[in-house]
Structure formats: C-alpha cells, structure tokens
Amino acid sequence: MQDIYDFEWEHLGDLSEGRPNLGSETSVLVYRLMQYSFKDVFSKEVGKKKTLDLFVKAGSLAGKAFCKNILDTSMPFAEFIADLKEKLISLKIGILMIEEADEQKLEFVLTVSEDLDCSGLPIFGESVCDYDEGFIAGILEEYTGKKFRVKEIDCWATGDRTCRFKAKPIKG
Amino acid sequence: MNPRKILEALNTCLKNAMQKSLGKHGLVFPIDPGAIDDEYLKEICRRFEAIFDMINESYHYSERLAQGDLKSKVSRSNIFAMPLKGLQASLNHLTWQARQISEGDLNQQVDFLGEFSESFNQMISSLREKKIIEQRLKQITDVLAEGVFLVDSQGKIIFANPKAIRLMGYRFEEIQGCPIHEIIHKQKPDGTLYKTEKNPLFVAIKSGENYNNDDGVFTCKSGFLMPVSIACRVVFKADTWDGAVIAFRDITEQKKHLQTLEAINTLLEKQAITDPLTGIYNRIKFNQSLAFEMKRAERYNTPMALIMFDIDHFKKVNDTYGHSAGDNVLKSLTKLVSANIRKIDVFARWGGEEFVIQAPGTSLDDAKKLAEKLRTKIEAYDFIEPKNITASFGISIFQSGDDNITVINRADEALYRAKHGGRNQVVSHA
Numbered sequence: 001m002q003d004i005y006d007f008e009w010e011h012l013g014d015l016s017e018g019r020p021n022l023g024s025e026t027s028v029l030v031y032r033l034m035q036y037s038f039k040d041v042f043s044k045e046v047g048k049k050k051t052l053d054l055f056v057k058a059g060s061l062a063g064k065a066f067c068k069n070i071l072d073t074s075m076p077f078a079e080f081i082a083d084l085k086e087k088l089i090s091l092k093i094g095i096l097m098i099e100e101a102d103e104q105k106l107e108f109v110l111t112v113s114e115d116l117d118c119s120g121l122p123i124f125g126e127s128v129c130d131y132d133e134g135f136i137a138g139i140l141e142e143y144t145g146k147k148f149r150v151k152e153i154d155c156w157a158t159g160d161r162t163c164r165f166k167a168k169p170i171k172g
Numbered sequence: 173m174n175p176r177k178i179l180e181a182l183n184t185c186l187k188n189a190m191q192k193s194l195g196k197h198g199l200v201f202p203i204d205p206g207a208i209d210d211e212y213l214k215e216i217c218r219r220f221e222a223i224f225d226m227i228n229e230s231y232h233y234s235e236r237l238a239q240g241d242l243k244s245k246v247s248r249s250n251i252f253a254m255p256l257k258g259l260q261a262s263l264n265h266l267t268w269q270a271r272q273i274s275e276g277d278l279n280q281q282v283d284f285l286g287e288f289s290e291s292f293n294q295m296i297s298s299l300r301e302k303k304i305i306e307q308r309l310k311q312i313t314d315v316l317a318e319g320v321f322l323v324d325s326q327g328k329i330i331f332a333n334p335k336a337i338r339l340m341g342y343r344f345e346e347i348q349g350c351p352i353h354e355i356i357h358k359q360k361p362d363g364t365l366y367k368t369e370k371n372p373l374f375v376a377i378k379s380g381e382n383y384n385n386d387d388g389v390f391t392c393k394s395g396f397l398m399p400v401s402i403a404c405r406v407v408f409k410a411d412t413w414d415g416a417v418i419a420f421r422d423i424t425e426q427k428k429h430l431q432t433l434e435a436i437n438t439l440l441e442k443q444a445i446t447d448p449l450t451g452i453y454n455r456i457k458f459n460q461s462l463a464f465e466m467k468r469a470e471r472y473n474t475p476m477a478l479i480m481f482d483i484d485h486f487k488k489v490n491d492t493y494g495h496s497a498g499d500n501v502l503k504s505l506t507k508l509v510s511a512n513i514r515k516i517d518v519f520a521r522w523g524g525e526e527f528v529i530q531a532p533g534t535s536l537d538d539a540k541k542l543a544e545k546l547r548t549k550i551e552a553y554d555f556i557e558p559k560n561i562t563a564s565f566g567i568s569i570f571q572s573g574d575d576n577i578t579v580i581n582r583a584d585e586a587l588y589r590a591k592h593g594g595r596n597q598v599v600s601h602a
Contacts, residue, residue, distance in 0.1 A: 085281075
C-alpha cells in the first residue's frame with residue numbers, strides 16, 4: 001500500500017455501471033454524516049485548526065477538479081458564472097448568487113443557499129462551511145489562474161439563512 | 173409580582189399592540205424581570221423579554237428591507253429575522269443581476285422564487301430576442317447599398333449606417349447629434365442655402381410627413397454636392413411621430429448617364445432629320461414641316477411658296493474634280509443659301525444636288541424675287557473647285573386642297589422647264 005493517495009477524477013468511477021438500480025444520487029444526510037464524522041475524528045487526532053485547514057485544502061482540490069471536468073473555463077465571466085450556477089443546481093450542491101463582483105480586482109461576495117454543508121443547521125455560533133470555502137477557491141483558481149482566499153462571513157450555523165463568502169485573490 | 177398580574181400586564185400590552193400596531197417604540201415587555209422575586213417566573217419573564225426584543229428588531233429590520241436598505245443588519249440569534257435574511261440575500265443578488273443586465277449580460281436567470289422567477293426569466297428571454305433582432309437589423313443596415321440616417325424629432329442625427337458615413341465622408345462622431353438639415357441637406361442643387369423653414373426635409377421631419385425627392389443634393393464633408401435620391405419616412409413611438417428614417421442613393425453616375433442618354437437622343441433625333449453631309453434638314457423633316465405649314469396656310473388663308481432648285485451639270489463637277497470636291501460644293505452652296513433666307517424658311521436637301529425651300533407667308537412675286545436672289549448669289553460665288561456653278565429654280569405656290577405631293581410636283585415641273593429652258597433660270601408654275 002502506498003503512503004499517500006493522489007486523487008484523480010476517474011477515481012469517482014462509473015455510477016451507471018456501479019448502481020444500476022439506486023442511481024447516481026443519495027441524500028444530503030449521508031454527505032453530512034460523512035463530513036461531520038470526519039471532522040470529529042480528525043479534530044481529535046490532529047486538532048481542530050489543522051482539521052479545518054485540511055477541509056479547506058480538500059475543498060480546493062475538489063473545486064479544481066470540478067472546474068476542470070464539469071465547467072468550461074473558456075467562457076467569458078458572465079457566462080461562466082451562469083453555467084456554474086446551473087451546474088450547482090443540477091447537481092444539487094447549492095443555489096449560487098452573486099452579491100458583488102469586481103472583475104478588475106477579482107473580488108467577489110457570493111452566497112450559496114440550500115448548500116450541502118450547513119443549510120438547516122442550528123446556530124453553533126461559528127461558521128462551518130470550511131470545505132465550501134476551499135471548493136469555491138479551487139473553482140476560481142482553475143478559472144482565473146490565480147490563487148484565492150475565500151472566507152465564509154455568514155452561515156446557517158451563525159444565524160443566517162444563506163452561506164455568504166468573500167473571495168479575494170492572494171497577492172504575490 | 174404574582175403570575176396573574178404578570179399575565180394581565182402582558183395582556184394589556186398585547187391588546188394595545190394588536191389594536192394600534194407596534195408604533196415607534198415597538199413591542200415593549202411591560203414587566204421588569206429584575207423586579208420579580210420568584211426565580212422561575214423571573215427566568216420566564218426574561219425569556220419573554222428576549223422574544224419581545226427579537227420581534228421588535230425583526231419588525232424594524234423588515235421595515236428597512238421594505239424601504240430598500242439591503243445593507244441592513246440584524247442580530248444573528250434573532251430567530252424571527254431568519255427568513256428575512258434569506259429574502260435580503262435574494263434581493264442583493266437581484267440587484268447585482270439587474271446591474272449585469274443593464275450592462276448587456278443576458279445570461280441571468282432567477283430560480284426558486286415562484287412567479288417572480290417566471291416573469292424575470294421571461295423578461296430575459298424577450299431581451300434576448302430583441303438583441304437578436306437588433307443584431308439582424310444592424311447586419312441589414314451594414315450591407316445596404318443605400319445610405320441610411322435615423323434622426324430624432326428635432327432632425328438631429330442619431331444613427332448612420334456605414335454606407336451613409338462612406339458617402340458623406342464624415343466620421344459618425346462628427347455628425348452625431350447635428351441637425352441633418354444644417355449639415356447634410358442644407359443646399360439646393362444650385363448650391364444656394366436653404367432657409368431652415370423652407371428646407372423640405374426639415375419641414376417633413378417637423379410636420380411628421382413623408383418626403384421623397386429624386387433631384388436633391390447632399391453636402392459632403394468635402395463640400396461636394398452629391399446628387400441624391402431621397403426617401404424620408406416618419407418613425408412613430410406610441411401614436412406620436414418621433415423622428416424619421418432617411419434613405420438615400422448617390423445618383424451622380426445615374427445623372428451622368430441620363431445626360432449622356434439625352435445628348436445621344438438629341439443627336440439621334442437630329443440625325444434622323446438632318447442631311448449628314450450638309451447639316452441642313454433632310455427630306456423627312458421637310459415633308460413633316462411642309463404638311464404642317466400647308467395646314468396653317470389653309471387655316472389662315474396665307475400664301476406659302478415652295479422653291480425647288482438643282483445644281484446645273486453637277487455630274488460634270490464630280491467627274492472633273494472628284495466627289496470630294498463635289499461634296500465641298502454642296503456644303504458651300506447650303507451655307508450660302510442658308511445665309512440668304514429667313515429663319516422661318518425651311519431649307520432641306522431633297523436628294524443628290526437637288527434642294528427645296530419652304531417659304532411660309534411668301535407670295536409668288538416674293539418667291540420669284542427670293543429665287544432670283546439666290547440664283548445670282550450662286551452664280552457669282554467662287555466655289556474654288558469649280559470656280560463657278562449655276563442652279564436652276566422651279567417655284568410653286570400653295571393652293572387650297574394641295575398635299576405634299578401636288579405642291580412638290582408643281583415645283584418639280586417648273587424646275588424641269590427651267591432646266592429645259594436653258595438652265596440657270598427661275599421658272600414658276602403657272
């Protein structure tokens with residue numbers, strides 16, 4: 001067995017062959033169960049801060065792969081966003097909305113409603129969508145070629161009704 | 173404070189609120205929990221106070237949202253404000269979408285907002301169709317062979333297709349917003365300036381009338397007056413006219429061709445009635461004129477004389493000096509005779525070396541005098557090769573009932589007698 005694992009899109013497999021009866025979809029419950037149980041175990045192994053960092057990194061890896069394999073990076077910005085929005089809805093990941101966009105500075109404020117990570121959660125007092133922060137940063141990096149820092153500023157877990165993210169390119 | 177009193181105070185507060193709405197101060201919990209001794213009751217009242225605060229905050233938050241304050245904040249723990257936060261996020265996104273649409277981004281769609289989504293997405297669909305139509309219109313105007321201007325109700329230019337720009341020699345920025353009657357259609361074909369109130373294009377635009385002119389001119393940037401065919405059609409907005417579309421064609425080449433054609437036609441007409449060698453009328457024209465003059469003489473009972481003359485021994489001239497010299501004699505003779513008859517007399521070459529003169533209003537005596545004058549002029553003239561020639565003359569006078577043939581035959585018969593009487597003489601038909 002190798003010491004490390006390198007993810008590739010093909011590792012996701014062929015669901016039409018693997019699940020001819022149950023199909024390619026499952027419930028958000030299953031997704032959250034896996035995510036939160038990972039968060040629990042990792043935080044006890046490596047600490048919470050490290051755990052959240054790892055979730056962001058994993059989200060970024062997933063976002064880049066998602067962008068490469070599902071989206072068309074040759075589209076102009078407005079069309080790319082429209083396509084991204086449509087794909088996130090069709091894959092039941094969330095409902096993307098842009099609140100602010102500065103295409104020159106590449107700074108954005110966007111919301112994802114009915115997202116996988118936190119929609120319907122009680123108030124924890126802190127935002128929980130670390131994986132989504134990475135996922136959005138990964139998509140933006142793949143589209144623009146620049147590294148991004150994405151911070152969740154509002155979340156169901158902090159009492160809002162949507163997840164609001166601020167995205168900025170990392171200088172240097 | 174006992175529970176009953178607490179409930180009564182609460183009831184009064186709620187009753188007021190339900191009758192008079194929340195008002196400026198909002199819903200205020202009427203009891204100070206700190207004043208309650210019972211710890212359990214105190215905790216309940218504190219909870220009620222917190223709920224009342226949340227209701228107030230939520231109420232004012234929704235007021236601000238209703239007034240369009242989309243940056244409004246509310247505390248995170250306010251459970252009543254939570255659906256409104258979702259609404260605020262949707263409104264913020266819609267604001268961004270509206271801005272995008274105004275900048276031409278027609279990729280926007282609204283999802284999961286019921287009827288609003290339907291209406292919004294239908295609006296986007298209509299805008300997309302409109303954009304396609306606009307693009308097609310632009311393609312059409314770009315390839316048109318005609319120049320097209322669009323002007324507003326004041327006649328100011330708001331659009332020009334590439335052909336119009338090319339023909340006029342301007343850049344669009346130089347003429348945009350300028351009144352078309354002051355910069356393009358400002359002169360008459362003779363170059364003089366139109367007075368504004370008399371400028372036909374200006375008048376048509378201001379009065380909402382259509383206007384056509386196949387004989388106008390447009391003033392190019394270079395100052396060149398381009399002949400144009402103009403069609404001006406009024407544009408309507410609702411029921412009011414709101415400017416005009418002006419289509420025009422450069423007809424410079426067309427005018428040149430027309431002038432050439434007219435010149436050719438004139439030439440052909442002239443050739444049809446003219447003797448090619450001498451330039452005087454031919455037999456066809458003479459017959460036409462003779463018929464007309466005889467009708468006039470008949471109607472007004474005026475005299476009309478016909479003089480027919482023939483060069484004596486002309487065959488000898490050709491044989492001796494050549495046909496070229498013979499032609500020169502004919503040309504010189506016709507010049508000589510033309511210079512010695514009136515403008516109203518019709519002089520034609522009848523054939524070969526034979527000529528006729530139609531002299532309206534001329535009696536027999538006058539005709540004889542004229543014929544004799546011409547005979548002596550011809551006899552005395554130096555034709556060079558040969559030096560001298562003579563001509564014989566026959567005269568007939570119009571008689572009522574005559575036609576071309578009868579009057580000409582009489583002149584011909586008189587000429588015959590002149591020839592046989594020794595030539596170089598004038599004989600009139602008796």
